[in-house]
Amino acid sequence: MNVNLTTHVGGYPRIGRKRELKQALEAFWAGRLDAASLDEAARSLRLRHWQEQKGAGLDFVAVNDFSLYDNMLDLACVLGVVPERFGKANEPVTLDRYFRLARGRARKDGRPDVAPLELTKWFDTNYHYLVPELAQDQAFRFAWDKPVRELREAIEAGHRAKVVLIGPVTFLALSKTPEGDPLDFLRKLLPAYRTLLEALARAGAEWIEIAEPILASRKDGKILTALQQAWNETDGIASVKGLKFLLSVAYGPIGSALETVAALPVDGLHVDATRGQGDLPWLLKNWPVDRVLSLGVVDGRSIWRTNPETWRAVVTTFREQRPQENLWLGGSCSLLHLPHDLGEETTLDTALRSWLSFAKEKLAELVIVAAGEAPVDALAAARAAITSRKQHPGVHNTVLRNTVAALDDKAIRRDTPVAERVTLQRERLGLPLFPTTTIGSFPQTAEIRALRARLRKGIDDETAYQSGLDAALREVIRNQEKLGLDVLVHGEFERTDMVEFFGEKLEGVAVTANGWVQSYGSRCVKPPVIWGEVTRPEPMTVEASRHAQSLTGKPMKGMLTGPITILQWSFVRDDLSRSAVAAQLALAVRAEVADLEAAGIRVIQVDEPGLREGFPLDESERAAYLDWAVRAFRIATSGVRDETQIHTHMCYAEFTDVAGAIAALDADVITLEASRSRMKALGAVIEGGILSEVGPGVWDIHSPRVPEVAEISDLLVRALRVIPADRLWVNPDCGLKTRGWEETRASLKNLVAAAKALREEYAAVEI
Ligand SMILES: Nc1nc2c(c(=O)[nH]1)N[C@@H](CNc1ccc(C(=O)N[C@@H](CCC(=O)N[C@@H](CCC(=O)N[C@@H](CCC(=O)O)C(=O)O)C(=O)O)C(=O)O)cc1)CN2
Ligand SMILES: [Zn+2]
DSSP states (O other), rough: OOOOEEEOOSOOOOSSSTTTHHHHHHEEEEEEEHHHHHHHHHHHHHHHHHHHHHHHTTTEEEEEEOOOSOOHHHHHHHOOOOOGGGOTTTSSOOOHHHHHHHHHOOOOTSSSEEEOOOOEETSSSOOEEOOOBOTOOOOOOOHHHOOHHHHHHHHTOOOEEEEEEEEEEHHHHHHHHHOOGGGGGGHHHHHHHHHHHHHHHHHOEEEEEOOOOOHOOOOOHHHHHHHHHHHHHSGGGGGGGOOOOEEOOOSSOGGGHHHHHHOOOOSSEEETTTTTGGGHEEEEEEEEHHHHHHHEOOOTTTOOOOOOHHHHHHHHHHHHHHOGGGGEEEEOOOOSSOOOOOOOOOEEEEEEEEBBBBBHHHHHHHHHOOSSSSSSHHHHHHHHHHHHHHHHGGGGHHHHHHHHHHHOOGGGSSSHHHHHHHHHHHHHHTSSOOOOOOOOOOOOOHHHHHHHHHHTTTOHHHHHHHHHHHHHHHHHHHHHHTTTTTBBBBOOTTTTSSHHHHHSSSSSOOOOSSSEEEEEEEEEOOOEEEEEEEOOOOOOOHHHHHHHHHHHHSSBBBEOOHHHHHHTTTOOOOOOOHHHHHHHHHHHHHHHHHHHHHHOOEEEEETTTTTTTTSSSGGGHHHHHHHHHHHHHHHHHTTTTTTEEEEEEOEEEEEEHHHHHHHHHHEEEEEEEEEETTTTHHHHHHHTTOEEEEEEEOTTTTOOOOOOOHHHHHHHHHTTTTTTTGGBBOOOOOOOOTTTTHHHHHHHHHHHHHHHHHHHHHHHHOO
């Protein structure tokens, strides 16, 4: 007879269904909440989230998935990996020290004087982790008992706990060192990791999940050797007695590393059965029946309702081959990347709502797939929802599909070479050498957000909201003119977020009321849901751009989010290829670009910060991705006249490996984040063959620090080594929405001064 299989997840959203953690953190940072209250807020979230897992019927609750800021930062603190600039190595990890690592140390005037750890994308998600920094003589020690405390808390609350730890190989592979390969530190790290495990064992731990997602993106010899070393039985993880270890790999297949993994002395293996479906036949045949095999059947990256019958069928074949107590089910990855609770979405279209499942609903789905006896009603409900989705008229638009299919190479090419185009454009726009601009957003102040909150709550009407925005617009234009910037922006005050804004305007896309997903620290995004065929029912930004342009004699940039970024930062339908959805989005943006041009807008920026993020972890899929991604951008932007200047912008990533694709976008001007790498990445990008003009960022906008004129000049000189003077723009790294006005004005003043000084130098040379 079939029994209910053991269920667990590798992690659960921690920000809180009403973003309670965000509120508590931001109140603590602002000095409005004390440490004890922050601690209490965090504790009550952990207890609530465990209760949700248990209440749904899961066998384990996930412990140590919680974090006040980030799990990689947590593990760095646990292992004593704290760079010298944050104090002596043997100092304890206080809350103050922890947040300094994450956010820098504020001086009396509110500016940080210690640079925080660097933030980077976690695999191919929109979550960002803090990059641990290993010193050349790094020592490791068990320095912080946070995982042990949370384990005790769970046990005291009466839960069966599974402690989740980032594995030593992933930890090191994602860290940075001044020189050499961080994996070389493994032998030195292991004793501290073992001490942590022993402390967990003493506190009553049973199962430990060691997460090694790095295997989804790297399967090279170096990684596999490190993995073997990490698990060896003399001084590795497997030498710790009294615990059971579940090795887990999320975000992709194990593929060619399967044999190596199977030879490790682990008690169980958890795999991503959604992206790693190809691994299942091998596992069915080869994974030892006396060890646990855990299948991640519920997709932690997708908000679409699981098809429980499909998965029950897959699971049945495994049930038949092995003792059922050694077959577990879980999420494909942590549920961190999903919004918390669909129950909060009371205003969503009811049909659409029935197709969806957020983190809390995924727990219930997991239990349905794991049930020994078929839960007939639940299966029928899922079937009905899936059928209603298939039959909905919004998911197929023949006219649109034909338009996409009819796009030929002519439709995606600007015939005149970029060098000729930019010459025309400079003349038309009257731009000086080293033109200055900003990336789009200006500070989203508390006043702007309060304005929007008053509209949402019905305190203000649309007219009052619009007049508030208009005042901010006039102010931001006056500021830019006073600062002497050459190409202006409207500040994006009307946008909550650069993707959500377009999600609200496009047909076939829905936005949620409360579908928050953590992006980094306390910052969240509400990814739109692309559920159907995407069309643009009417112009989205044209009136606002025309109005902004009417308020200044300087060129005002039209400001759009590109098709790849909208795709990448949304939840995307799974019944049509991503490339096809991208093409639909691209046509919508193309129509908007045409309307902006017709309205007299001479410069149009189409942001693509999501381009690099969509780059597949699997090397074999990369070329095809770049091909359709570049094509989507060109569909969006190639419909304009030669004298209309197309800008694009990218940030938050290493661009080296997509340099060729960036060149192939054929934009007129490309602004790139570059200041933190001190222009190092720039050379490689230029070598990709970019013929466009380039604006490498000269101001790191991630902190309130104001760059001096000399620093900016120094960066410009470095940029000039790889970019000819007549193609260099001067701009910040990214938009300024998270900055305050004071540092914004001061930094832009220095930026313009540096550009002017350089102009004078060049004018002198020419005479
Ligand atoms: N989609 C997306 N992904 C991205 C980025 C991005 O910009 N967008 N950038 C990178 C990540 N960087 C990020 C940078 C900042 C924020 C961010 O600031 N998010 C805001 C939310 C933005 C937002 O929607 N703001 C709403 C405010 C919603 C809100 O909290 N309202 C309050 C009341 C208003 C208030 O007093 O604050 C409430 O309802 O209680 C608005 O402007 O209207 C936050 O977490 O605080 C997120 C990601 C990579 N991925
Ligand atoms: Zn940016």
